[in-house]
Amino acid sequence: MLKSNPTTWLDRDTVAAWIFLAPALLLLGVFLLFPILYLLGLSFTGGSFTTAGVRWIGLLNYRRLFVDPDFWHAIANTLYFTVATVIPSLIIPLILAVFLNRAIALRGLLRSAYFIPSITSIVAVGLGFRWLFQDRGPINQFLELLGIDSIPWLSSTIWAMPVLILLSTWKQIGFNMVVFLAGLQAIPQSRYEAAELDGANDWAQFWHITLPGLRPTLIFAMVTTAIFTLRSFEQIYVITGGGPLNSTNILVYYIYEQAFALFDFGYAAAAATILLAIALLLVYLQLRTWKEE
Structure with missing residues (x-):
C-alpha cells in the first residue's frame, strides 16, 4: 500500500499562505505583541527615562x-x-x-x-x-x-x-x-x-x-x-x-x-x-x- 507524502511547511501552498499572512502578522507583531512584551518587561523595572535610566527590580512593583x-x-x-x-x-x-x-x-x-x-x-x-x-x-x-x-x-x-x-x-x-x-x-x-x-x-x-x-x-x-x-x-x-x-x-x-x-x-x-x-x-x-x- 502506497503512502502519500506528508505535507511539509515548505510546500507551495504553505509558503503562499505565509506570504499573504506576513503583512498582517507584521502589523500585529509591531503594534500588539511587541507593546505587550515591552509592558511586561517594564513592569519589572524601576527608575525613569532620564539620565539615571531604568533598573531591574524584579517583583518589587507587584x-x-x-x-x-x-x-x-x-x-x-x-x-x-x-x-x-x-x-x-x-x-x-x-x-x-x-x-x-x-x-x-x-x-x-x-x-x-x-x-x-x-x-x-x-x-x-x-x-x-x-x-x-x-x-x-x-x-x-x-x-x-x-x-x-x-x-x-x-x-x-x-x-x-x-x-x-x-x-x-x-x-x-x-x-x-x-x-x-x-x-x-x-x-x-x-x-x-x-x-x-x-x-x-x-x-x-x-x-x-x-x-x-x-x-x-x-x-x-x-x-x-x-x-x-x-x-x-x-x-x-x-x-x-x-x-x-x-x-x-x-x-x-x-x-x-x-x-x-x-x-x-x-x-x-x-x-x-x-x-x-x-x-x-x-x-x-x-x-x-x-x-x-
Missing part, C-alpha cells in the same frame, strides 16, 4: 501593588463602576432590541437614533454631561423646579460615580442593541410559532425561547461591555479627574496618574499588566463558553 491602599481603592472603584455599568447596559438594550425586532412604525429611524451615542465622541459627551450636572446646571435647576434641593453631583463622593455610570451606560446601549438584534434574527421563527400553538404567552416565549437562544450573544455583549468599561478613561479625565477624594479613580486612571503624573513607569506598567490579565481572563471565559455552545 509587591508594592498588593500593599498599596490606593491601588485596592482603585480596584474597588473599578469593580463598582464595571458591575453598575454592565447590568443596565445589558438589560436596557435587550428590552429595546425585543421591541424593535417586531414590525413597528419608524423601526429603522429608532434603530439609528439609539445607535447614535455609540459613534459620538466620548470627550464631547463628557463635556456635555459635566455641563448638565454642574452645581447650577440644568439638572439641578430642574430639581429645584420640582421642589427638590440641588445635588452636588460632581463634588460628592456619593453622586460622582453614578454620573459616570450613567454616561457609560448611555454610550454602550446602542452597540449592545444592534448585537441583540442580530442575535434575535438568528433565532428560528418556527420556535415562536410552535410555542404559540402550545398556548405560550409572550413572557413564556421570551423566557424559554428568546433568552436561551441569545445565550452566546448575551455572553459576548457582557464581555465586550466589561472590557469597554475596564478601559474607560476619557469620561473620568473630562468630568471628575478621579475625584472627589479618589471616589472615581478607577484602575485605568490610576495607571495614567502613576505613569504621567508621578513618572513611575515601572509601577504603572505593573498595574497595567494586572488590568491586561483581567481582560484576557474575560476573553478566555467568553471563548470557553462559545466552545461549549
